[in-house]
Amino acid sequence: MAIIELRGIKRHYILGDITVKALRGIDLDVESGEFVAIMGPSGSGKSTLMNTLGCLDKPTAGSYVLDGLETSRASSDEFADIRNAKIGFVFQGFNLLSRTSALENVELPLFYDRSGSTIDRRQRAEAALVGVGLGSRLDHKPNQLSGGQQQRVAIARAMVTDPAFILADEPTGNLDTEMSLEIMSLFQELNERGKTIVMVTHEPEVASYTRRVITMRDGAIVSDRPVALRHNAALDLADWKERHAALAAEEVAS
């Protein structure tokens, strides 16, 4: 079943006299359970596509069916509800509320839940944090957490509403190798469990942990192919740690 169906999506910006065509007619299907990387140089339109997929921006033309729901004529309130119920965002800069505990950050989307369900926000948020391995850091504020941990809080926040898919924008852009591998292995794990993930990145290594890579250029998709040699982030992480330990030991020996 297709979670995302884009048909002829165009996005034009008018800057004074010139019209910038950020997206020139995108057709794209993402099935449930896929793990897709969107790549391309800056200015290729991948950020605009991400904003469109995330219902943060309305396309100039075209149709976007999300989880069976046509969104192109939605109002801003309906957009907000779709973001709340269907999409889990993970950003490059984490975008957590500062001076607010991990638990409260994860609870935030549930504040705006309009389904009327009588959920226990705290319990759901705790479960989501346990799910990303932060069960012991519920009351930590973002500034008391490492970058990798902050990103995991953000992933827990994205997961807490059980969205149709996770939309990640350069999720490892601010992280070092070890933390990046941690985050990618978490994404792979979530994907194994059936979560659909769409990730924007410009790093080929990061894309190699996904299942499908879409490359954009000048507002259009230029290639769309499955990942032939899929890497396993958990194994790479173990491998990296081993090499790192060996390197450290060598340094001590000399």
Add this chain to the structure above:
Amino acid sequence: MTVGKLASASARSIFRNKMRSFLTSLGIIIGVCSVIVMVAIGSGSQAQIKKQIESMGTNLLMVMPPRGPREANRMTMADVTKLRNEASYLSAISGEVRLSSKVVGGSGYWSTTVYGVEPDYMVIKNWAIGSGEFFTDRDLARRAKVLVIGSTVATKLFGDEDPLGKPVRIGTTPFTIVGVLKSKGSGNNGNDQDDVVMVPLDTAVTRLLRDGKIQAIEMSVVREDLMDAAQAEVTAILRESHRLSDGSDNDFDVMNQSEIIATASQTAKTLTSLLAAIAGVSLIVGGIGIMNIMLVSVTERTREIGIRMSVGARKKDILLQFLAESVILSLLGGFLGISLALALSWVLSTFMSMPTIISPAVIAASVGFAGAVGVFFGFYPARKAANLYPIDALRYE
């Protein structure tokens, strides 16, 4: 978001920034506090004025010359006599003249007010004799050169000595002291009521003033419910005495006690409203302070707004969140202001002998006004926050 969730989210963000929240509310705190204290002082002094005027005497009726030049005064001893003979609702009546004069005697002299009155004056004005006795109708008839003095005058002229029987002079006229009045304390403007000398009315009119005019007529009415009837009767008798034709204006003013109270408290009331209005301006200034901080806060928290929008906050949610913050700030300021006002008026009335009356209506009104200020001045910043575009807000550095 429900109201509870909204309030708790707003309260949390207010308490995250304790110092700034306090400074923001300070304008409201001071505004609410000053409104309440001003009104409390105003109504306190009004009540005090009323109490003191009532202590001047009971069921008091007073005739005064009209406002204007002294020559317009046409009241004479004959009016007093006519009233005494013809008025049916009066239990006591006394003509009155006043002059400021030096009283010489004992160790030196003392400048005071000399009242020419009749014996009934004691009853009408609630005076009591401390030692000796008050002069009598016989003293009036004889135009006797006797007088009674207030306790202040007694102390100033004679110190610890007994002033009874001692000679004093008013101007060049020699008098003998026959009595000392019991102390009455200070009056409604803080004036010393005991700084007084009383001589028989006829003596004053013939020997001291020599113009034959009466400056006031003081009367006590038998019962309180007869005040209006008494006032009408006194007016009619005086019009007849002055031979005023129908349709012409009175050449005197008859005032009863409640009118005197009304006149005196009118001034206090005007002053109170003026002070409260000035204090009200400070509430508005406080509101502008809240708007200022809320605008800064919206800019500062643009990213937070973006995050909230990305996880599903509607425009209305953001609007209500910021509006709730400014209303909570104002109400908090309001409640702190009330506490401060209560403390302040307690200090004023306890340690500075300034009577204060705090009315629940004023408290309710100022809290209501504080809340309204919060809504009014919080709306613009809140709308600014709600109208942010999620992508721009998320990218804001």
